[in-house]
Amino acid sequence: MKNFLFTLLIAFSLNVYSQLPNGSVAPDFTLTDINGTTHHLYDYLDNGYTVFLDFSAVWCGPCWGYHTGGALEDLYVNHGPSGMPNVSSSTTNDVMVFFIEGDGSDLACLQGNGCGTQGDWVAGTPYPIICTDGSVNNTAVTSAYSIGYWPTVYQICPDRLLTECGQTATPYSLVSSCLPPPSFDNDARTFVKNSANSGCSDIVPEIFLQNYGLTNLNQVTITVSVNGVNQYTTVFDEVWNSNTNSYVPLNLSTLEIADVTLDPVYNLSNNDIIGIDVVLPNGVSDSDPTNNQTISMTVDLGFDNAYWDAPLSINVSGSNGNSWYLKQVSNNLIIASGFGGSVGSSNFFPLTFNECYTLQSVANDVNYIGASYTITDGNGQVILQGTTSQLEEFDNFSTGAEVWTNLDYSIFQNALYFDQINRNLVINDSYKSLHIYDITGRSLFFTDIVLQTVDLSSFSNGVYLVKLSNGDNFMTKKFRISN
Known part of the structure; x- marks a missing residue:
C-alpha cells in the first residue's frame, strides 16, 4: 500500500x-x-x-x-x-x-x-x-x-x-x-497476478499465462512448491468460459493472456515461499525460458491469534462509496458488513475458535480508494489495520484456540450469572457499564448505571451476549434464556 x-x-x-x-x-x-x-x-x-x-x-x-x-x-x-x-x-x-x-x-x-x-x-x-x-x-x-x-x-x-x-x-x-516481438513457435511467459489469499493457512495462487510464441498455446505444465518442496504438478490445458459457464480447451493466440487459478496450497505459515514453475508449452521445451523464470510468492497470512469469545470493534473510514464485508472463510458466512464511516461496528454473528476470517473492502470507483480500516478484538488487540489501494482488497486474520490463554479474566471471576427462574441477570460487583446484544450483534440494552439485577422478563427465549466493563477492561459472556 x-x-x-x-x-x-x-x-x-x-x-x-x-x-x-x-x-x-x-x-x-x-x-x-x-x-x-x-x-x-x-x-x-x-x-x-x-x-x-x-x-x-x-x-x-x-x-x-x-x-x-x-x-x-x-x-x-x-x-x-x-x-x-x-x-x-x-x-x-x-x-x-x-x-x-x-x-x-x-x-x-x-x-x-x-x-x-x-x-x-x-x-x-x-x-x-x-x-x-x-x-x-x-x-x-x-x-x-x-x-x-x-x-x-x-x-x-x-x-x-x-x-x-x-x-x-x-x-x-x-x-x-519493451521486449522484442515473439519469434519462437513455442514460448510461454508467466507473471504474478495480484490476488487475495483464500484463507489464513491456505492460499489459492493466481498467475497470468501469456502465449509469447507464434503458434497457438494449448497446454503448459505447472509445478507448485513450498520452500523448495514440490506440492503438486498439473497440466493446464483448459480455461473457464463465462459465456458458456463451462471449461473450454486452452487456445491462446500470440500475445493473448489467460488468468490461471491453481489448486490451493494448504497448511502454510507466514514467510513460507511459494514457487511456481511453468514449462513445456504445447508439450515441448520452451524456446525462450529466460522470459519465464520461477515465480516466487512470500506468504503473509495476517494476525493469527485473535480473541474469539467477544465482539469485534470495527472502524472503516470513507463514505457510502465504500463497502466492507467480514467473512468466515470455511463457509463464506458474512458475519459483519457496512459502509465507509463505520465507527465501533461489531459482528452480528459471533466469532468461533480456530477459524479464518477475511475482510473484503470494496470501492465503488477510484474516487473512493484510500479508505482506512482497523479491527480490534475483545482483548484490545489490533488484528487488522491498513489503507486500501485498489478497488477491491482482502485482508485476513485467524482466531486462536478454544481455550484462549492471553486474557486475564481474574478481575471478572463470578462477575455475573443469569437467574433462569426469575429471568434476571445478576451482577456481583460494581461496574461502569453493561451492554446486551442478541446473537446477530444487534444492541438490545445498555446502561451505565449497573444495578445488582437486570430484569430480562421481556426478552424472548434464545442466546444473548452480555458485555460488562469496569472502565479499564471488559468481558463478554454468552447466556441463554430458556424457560
Whole structure:
C-alpha cells in the first residue's frame, strides 16, 4: 500500500492510493475520439505498437504544462502509425498516443470553455483526444487504470504490460525497453497476478499465462512448491468460459493472456515461499525460458491469534462509496458488513475458535480508494489495520484456540450469572457499564448505571451476549434464556 504526496508543481491528487503497479496487464478498451474514430487498444498492441496514454484533467495546471510542452506531439508525429492523420511520412511506425480527459469534462471544456479549464486542449493536438463526459465514453477507463493523480502517463508495450513513465521529455527513448516481438513457435511467459489469499493457512495462487510464441498455446505444465518442496504438478490445458459457464480447451493466440487459478496450497505459515514453475508449452521445451523464470510468492497470512469469545470493534473510514464485508472463510458466512464511516461496528454473528476470517473492502470507483480500516478484538488487540489501494482488497486474520490463554479474566471471576427462574441477570460487583446484544450483534440494552439485577422478563427465549466493563477492561459472556 502506497501513499503519494504531490505538490502543486508536480501533480494534482485525486485520492490516496496506488496507480496500477508497473508490470500490470493493461486493461483493454474500445474508445471513440472526439472526431468519431473508434480505437481498440489491443489492436494497436497486437500490431506491434507501443502505446502511450496521457490521463489528464482540463483544470490541471501540470497537465496543461506537459500537454503544451510538445513531448507527446513529437512522439506521435515522428513515430506514430503510418497513414494516420498528422503522422510524418517518414515515421518509424511503432508508437500510438492517446490523450484521455479522465475527469468527465465535456468537449466544450476541452475546447477552452468552462470547467476551470487551462485552455484549448484540442487546437494543435495531432493525436486522438478521448472525452469521458458520458456522451460516448465515460470515466470507466479512469477507474480501470486506477488514476490517482493528474497527469498520469502510462507506456504500454506490445506484450500488454504497462509502466507509469511520468512526464518524460523523451518518451521515445523508452520504447526500446519493451521486449522484442515473439519469434519462437513455442514460448510461454508467466507473471504474478495480484490476488487475495483464500484463507489464513491456505492460499489459492493466481498467475497470468501469456502465449509469447507464434503458434497457438494449448497446454503448459505447472509445478507448485513450498520452500523448495514440490506440492503438486498439473497440466493446464483448459480455461473457464463465462459465456458458456463451462471449461473450454486452452487456445491462446500470440500475445493473448489467460488468468490461471491453481489448486490451493494448504497448511502454510507466514514467510513460507511459494514457487511456481511453468514449462513445456504445447508439450515441448520452451524456446525462450529466460522470459519465464520461477515465480516466487512470500506468504503473509495476517494476525493469527485473535480473541474469539467477544465482539469485534470495527472502524472503516470513507463514505457510502465504500463497502466492507467480514467473512468466515470455511463457509463464506458474512458475519459483519457496512459502509465507509463505520465507527465501533461489531459482528452480528459471533466469532468461533480456530477459524479464518477475511475482510473484503470494496470501492465503488477510484474516487473512493484510500479508505482506512482497523479491527480490534475483545482483548484490545489490533488484528487488522491498513489503507486500501485498489478497488477491491482482502485482508485476513485467524482466531486462536478454544481455550484462549492471553486474557486475564481474574478481575471478572463470578462477575455475573443469569437467574433462569426469575429471568434476571445478576451482577456481583460494581461496574461502569453493561451492554446486551442478541446473537446477530444487534444492541438490545445498555446502561451505565449497573444495578445488582437486570430484569430480562421481556426478552424472548434464545442466546444473548452480555458485555460488562469496569472502565479499564471488559468481558463478554454468552447466556441463554430458556424457560
